Amino acid sequence: MKFLLLNISKSFDSYIHSSRKTQSNPVLAPPLGLLYLGRSLEDEGHTVKLIDQPLERYPIEKIKKTISSIDAVGITVYTYAFHEAHNIIHSIREIDSDIPIIVGGPHPTFHPNTVLNEMPEVNVSLEGDGDEAIKEITKALQGTKKLSDVPGVQNMVATANLGGELNLTETATGLGLENIEYEPEQFPGLVYRIKEPKVAMLLFTSGKIVCAGARNTEDVSKAVEKLFEELSSLGLLH
Numbered sequence: 001m002k003f004l005l006l007n008i009s010k011s012f013d014s015y016i017h018s019s020r021k022t023q024s025n026p027v028l029a030p031p032l033g034l035l036y037l038g039r040s041l042e043d044e045g046h047t048v049k050l051i052d053q054p055l056e057r058y059p060i061e062k063i064k065k066t067i068s069s070i071d072a073v074g075i076t077v078y079t080y081a082f083h084e085a086h087n088i089i090h091s092i093r094e095i096d097s098d099i100p101i102i103v104g105g106p107h108p109t110f111h112p113n114t115v116l117n118e119m120p121e122v123n124v125s126l127e128g129d130g131d132e133a134i135k136e137i138t139k140a141l142q143g144t145k146k147l148s149d150v151p152g153v154q155n156m157v158a159t160a161n162l163g164g165e166l167n168l169t170e171t172a173t174g175l176g177l178e179n180i181e182y183e184p185e186q187f188p189g190l191v192y193r194i195k196e197p198k199v200a201m202l203l204f205t206s207g208k209i210v211c212a213g214a215r216n217t218e219d220v221s222k223a224v225e226k227l228f229e230e231l232s233s234l235g236l237l238h
Ligand code: B12
Pocket: 009, 010, 022, 023, 024, 025, 026, 027, 028, 029, 030, 031, 032, 033, 034, 036, 037, 073, 074, 075, 076, 077, 078, 079, 080, 081, 102, 103, 104, 105, 106, 107, 109, 110, 126, 128, 129, 130, 131, 134
């Protein structure tokens, strides 16, 4: 498989424009975690490209050029650069709605139970060391292993279809703006978070839904049914 590995930290531009230069200052240090992952993947015969964001002014341009020749993306996510990583993930999903996106590193390690809820565009999140796990995740992507058998992996991501088109602007107002994230100029999907069961759902105009962060398949069914009922009672399904 062909992998694109991304180290998403703070860029020098954000440092230069920051008034608090002592906080989270960018450091040009080799992304050791991804170098370990890359070595493991290459040892198994896979191909790896690595983009180290602190070194790049506009990494998204480079990512756009690379993505069409790639089978999967692996991203290191730090809590201090969560938003930078999420913006890049949004952009990748805009370019390619199906490519597997795997996240790992300090943020998914410290917050394993919330990552898929915070970033519903992600397919697999790994808690802890990745150099051995990435080989197993790759086998799962190739269909020769179950993802649920890989220790540290969170991947309860399900897709469904509402069977009708959605007007996302009306949906955002109808479902209550406090539970919604919808910025169409940045990302075409609407994120709807529900508390019980605790999941994040990504809604698209086509009626396609991605449900992330659920602990089991019953929670996925409950969440999709709840959404369907809410949208129907609000008359939002066309
Ligand atoms: C060395 C180090 C530094 C060095 C070098 C940083 C660098 N850019 O390489 C210096 C001193 C410069 C530094 C600075 C900072 N650091 Co520092 N640093 C560390 C430290 C001690 C080790 C990191 C490391 O090299 N580990 C070795 C590599 C091989 O492991 P790894 O990166 O964790 O990768 C493995 C897994 O995480 C996983 N993995 C990683 N990426 C991916 C991706 C995928 C797809 C998968 C599947 C798996 C995976 O697999 C890898 C291999 O097993 C960690 C603490 C720790 N013990 O981990 C803190 C740590 C990373 N730093 C941290 C912080 C907060 C900072 C600063 C913001 C501090 C500050 N206020 O300035 C700055 C940020 C600098 C910057 N912008 O880059 C936090 C991050 C917390 C968080 N939740 O995001 C940590 C975790 C410390 C802590 N406990 O709070 N740091």
